[in-house]
Amino acid sequence: MIVNENLEYAVIGKFSYGWPEIQDLRKLISKQCELKGDCNIGLLSNRHVLIRATLLEDYVHLLSKPAFYITQNNWSFPMRTLKWDPLFNPEEETTTAIAWISFPSLPPNFFGKKAVFSLAAVVGKPLQGDMATRNQTRPSCARVKVEVDLLREFPKRIKIGMRMKTDEVVEKWVKIK
Incomplete structure (x- = not known):
């Protein structure tokens, strides 16, 4: 099911201090996080987005940095990345x-x-x-x-x-x- 739903290389982006609109994030994350392959981005909860990368290289890149800074209109929004898990709970930190x-x-x-x-x-x-x-x-x-x-x-x-x-x-x- 995970492979069928393109969740093999899924990452959660967590915003703590505000974030751009989801349609803007779809454009900004791929470019500003320097992803090489395609990705699908959707809203998971009020502070979390689900990023479905298509390349292992992008998955590793997203999880390897402590934070990415998504910039829009002179504002910078810190985004931490976490490994997606089928039992993901936005109230708990990942281990x-x-x-x-x-x-x-x-x-x-x-x-x-x-x-x-x-x-x-x-x-x-x-x-x-x-x-x-x-x-x-x-x-x-x-x-x-x-x-x-x-x-x-x-x-x-x-x-x-x-x-x-x-x-x-x-x-x-x-x-x-």
């Missing part, structure tokens, strides 16, 4: 956030997207690796942006296993920062 995690001293053979996302899934939902991880230009550390529940306890390290040519499995602990 979901976007954060970078690092794997210092991760062996370079684990820098591929599948491998590093598999490791990051221990902390939260992996969204994207940083440019240096994707290009493998910083072999000392891999970084991944993840969606996390701030109420969960996070591991400080994880164990990885590597099969050697002799079919021996060597285990190594990797720190998570």
Whole structure:
């Protein structure tokens, strides 16, 4: 249902101190938040709009900044973004956030997207690796942006296993920062 209703990359925009009319917001948010794809914007409650992005990149961008400032007629309206949830309650704050995690001293053979996302899934939902991880230009550390529940306890390290040519499995602990 979430995919069918275009809610896969849905974000809530919360205005605390006033906001432009909804027809103006539909034009302003896409442009001023620098969204690359299409989006559908609708009024959710008296201070919240539902932004249905079509691109994962826009979803990550919207959730990665603490606030956007929507400007109209020399007025600036701060808009915080929150992850949309089917159980969204405008009276409660969300416990979901976007954060970078690092794997210092991760062996370079684990820098591929599948491998590093598999490791990051221990902390939260992996969204994207940083440019240096994707290009493998910083072999000392891999970084991944993840969606996390701030109420969960996070591991400080994880164990990885590597099969050697002799079919021996060597285990190594990797720190998570």
